[in-house]
Amino acid sequence: MSIRSVAFLVNPTRPEAISAAGELAPLLFSAGFSLYTISDIAIEGIKKVAATDLPEIELAVVLGGDGTILRAAEVTLTRKIPLLGINLGHVGFLAEVDRPTIKAIAQSIIEKSYVVENRMVLQFEIERGGKVVSTGWALNEVTVERDATTMVELFVEIDRRPLSHWGCDGVICSTPTGSTAYAFSAGGPVLWPEIEALVLLPISAHALFARPMVVSPKSEIIITVESSAALLSADALRKIPLQLGDRVIITRDERTIKLSHVSATLFTDRLVAKFKLPIEGWRGE
Numbered sequence: 001m002s003i004r005s006v007a008f009l010v011n012p013t014r015p016e017a018i019s020a021a022g023e024l025a026p027l028l029f030s031a032g033f034s035l036y037t038i039s040d041i042a043i044e045g046i047k048k049v050a051a052t053d054l055p056e057i058e059l060a061v062v063l064g065g066d067g068t069i070l071r072a073a074e075v076t077l078t079r080k081i082p083l084l085g086i087n088l089g090h091v092g093f094l095a096e097v098d099r100p101t102i103k104a105i106a107q108s109i110i111e112k113s114y115v116v117e118n119r120m121v122l123q124f125e126i127e128r129g130g131k132v133v134s135t136g137w138a139l140n141e142v143t144v145e146r147d148a149t150t151m152v153e154l155f156v157e158i159d160r161r162p163l164s165h166w167g168c169d170g171v172i173c174s175t176p177t178g179s180t181a182y183a184f185s186a187g188g189p190v191l192w193p194e195i196e197a198l199v200l201l202p203i204s205a206h207a208l209f210a211r212p213m214v215v216s217p218k219s220e221i222i223i224t225v226e227s228s229a230a231l232l233s234a235d236a237l238r239k240i241p242l243q244l245g246d247r248v249i250i251t252r253d254e255r256t257i258k259l260s261h262v263s264a265t266l267f268t269d270r271l272v273a274k275f276k277l278p279i280e281g282w283r284g285e
Helices: 015-030 066-079 102-111 267-275
Strands: 005-010 034-037 046-048 059-063 082-086 115-128 131-138 141-145 152-158 161-168 170-174 198-203 213-215 221-225 229-234 238-243 247-261
Touching: 005 015, 005 066, 015 034, 015 059, 015 102, 059 066, 059 102, 066 082, 066 247, 082 102, 115 141, 115 229, 115 238, 131 229, 131 238, 141 152, 141 247, 152 170, 152 198, 161 170, 161 198, 170 221
Parallel strands: 005 034, 005 059, 034 046, 059 082, 082 247
Antiparallel strands: 115 131, 115 247, 141 170, 141 229, 152 161, 152 221, 170 198, 198 213, 221 247, 229 238
């Protein structure tokens, strides 16, 4: 019988995350699991390793906020394993709506009863002088934005056809998951996670047409930098300087992020909880 292994990815700056990991670890360890972490924490029963030395695991347990989950996705994407985000008090769109008990979390891991959703991922290439100089991916969004105090000049194409030139603070291309992140703050539409589409919107554009657009997931979005400098940001975690003439080509990635929950939750309930939407007086079942 093979030994089951789980990774703990913990925000070391949040005491409640470290405490929850300390409660969960003994329950899994006693059930025969090998436990690992790449986080800067020290918890009995959890072996700390470098990211490159992390062995084969079946699940990544993430204790922290949505930012911690985005960082954990860097580990789980290539391994094609689920990540289980645990709510620690702040309602987000990636972790549980309600915090389960530690016992319930342990039971769902032991029994593999957690629910798995496949979330769309973006991939991008940066072309410079006709050559690809960098590639990457994002779960929430890829943003081409200004790298200085002045606005950036960008030219956007969709499916190799010209769309518009914008003088703006930047352009966001987001997944449905990312539609509730930066794109939402910039005035974009909220997409249910099950929808297969991309969101494209300029930020503070000086133009008559600067509306957010919902684009086919099969489309290729090309953003050409027409300013002396700009910055590409992927999930606000991975940032790459851009030069005049660089072309950023954004498409849907064939890979997905496997986002897990202890119990299934409707996205409507997640919206209500996050924004404290007024639902008093509802007489439904």
